[in-house]
Amino acid sequence: MLGNRVLSAETGRDDVVDMCRAHPRLTTTDGTEVDVQQACTTLARWDTRADTTSRGAALWITFFNRLLDNGPPDTWRRVPYDPAQPLTTPRGINGDDVRVQHALADAVQDFAARDLPVDTELGAVQKWAGIPLPGCDVGCFDVVDAGPDSGTGTPPAGAFGSSFLMAVELTPDGPRAHTLLTYGQSSNPASPHYTDQTRLFSRKQWVTERFTQAEIAGDPALTVTTLHS
Template identity: 90%
Template sequence: MARRGRCTLPADAETPAALDGSTSSCAWGSDPDALVPGVYGPSHQPKLSRTDYVANSNNGPQYTNPEAPLTGLPGVYDIDPRLDQRPQLGLRMIAQRRDGTDGLGAPGFTEDTLRASMLGNRVLSAETGRYDVVDMCRAHPSLTATDGKKVDVWQACTTLAGWDTRADTTSRGAALWITFYAHLLDEGPPDTWRRVPYDPAQPLTTPRGINGDDVRVQRALASAVQDFAARDLPVDTELGAVQKWAGIPLPGCDVGCFDVVEAGPDSGTGTPPAGAFGTSFLMAVELTADGPRAHTLLTYGESANPASPHYADQTRLFSRKQWVTERFTQAEIAGDPALKVTTLHS
């Protein structure tokens, strides 16, 4: 830490962060057990072995398991211990599956409940903030948008109040929430409009909520309603009508979903295809006495050629929350109805 402070140059608009390269004392170090010079060796790398679970959702290693936080790591591994919404939701999903409070049955993971959890399409930003927004718009059914115009948000308020906070393809309210949240992020950093700011003593549950008294929150909802009107879309439009790949409705979102997806109504079409990003390859495996049980899903298909039958075949499965069943034993392989056997002779 002392070396980082000594060797980090002052940031400016053009160079947010830089290291002093004018002195050899700031050159890359090397651990005695480093596999190659200039990197940390295994002794300094984060590691954790558990018999209950370990988890990571594109976050630092500190809360790989919150019951055994990893501390004292080199800063390069854990510069910011705060958890974004996706890792917070992932840890919440694990905790609720372990105690059986997620509605998926008896406590504990099986391969079936693992798959159901993955594609449950929960939206943490809505689970912790939707009621704040609904209370706000019920109190203020007419709000001022970014352009200064008054907007009637009553129907939008009704839509959000009736939404189940899921980002399923048939969810009515998810598309509106995604648009609202995008405007809200444009209004300023989340810590400035959260109802409960980040608290290092509560890293798994903060920040949370949305401050409905903040004019920026009110402005964001009004602007979202304007967006729907400009596209001639009802505010309760199903998510799958505006989020697609090759015309196939997509679940998920990028505003607090575990199943991350960002796409438009024309993604995967045209020349070149309009882009999308998010969930790609999924695999759920359970090791049993009779061998592994596994299901996989390649959400964007096995071919980049739009003319191929495999361009979006698994996208259709993803849209319907269906999976590809993997086969490991000879009997399972022989029982595959699509099995083809080719014999090669030398």
């Protein structure tokens, strides 16, 4: 979950790099010619992960969303979906398709319009209450869609994606569990719990759950409140 793999990039990034290396200047949908050489270098260097520090993820997300707007995937895939090969198809991106070329040029144009370098870190443009978020919405296992101002304002700007995460092992000594509520435990922006677990999510950290009495008693943050009738 926190590996932040981007399947769309694993199966298509290299084709896009080959395309932009062969065509260092591309035309946008509105007919503007743009230089995509820096974008091409950024994508080639990218590790195809959507970590907060990934340089290339933000560009890929913008490019791929533009591409999805340009027609059904099977029309610009290099290898379309084959029911006989469900695990390895569809794959590839046809760099000779003008829609693919337009999508990359449009993405570069979009970054220029926002005065952003094409190698901007993902965490600089995808946040919750100012906290950098990993993940993406274009083939990511860790699904996240947020903007730079999500979680701020009145009411807070929205985001969606991964929410409650839980990894549990049942052992002879009892459950071993790690959990995470990515958007925090409170909907009140004034509460310290509004972003407490979002910060853990950003750092790929978990909450370790305590099950036995000894584990609970051993919590250094334990407080006990006694109620009297």
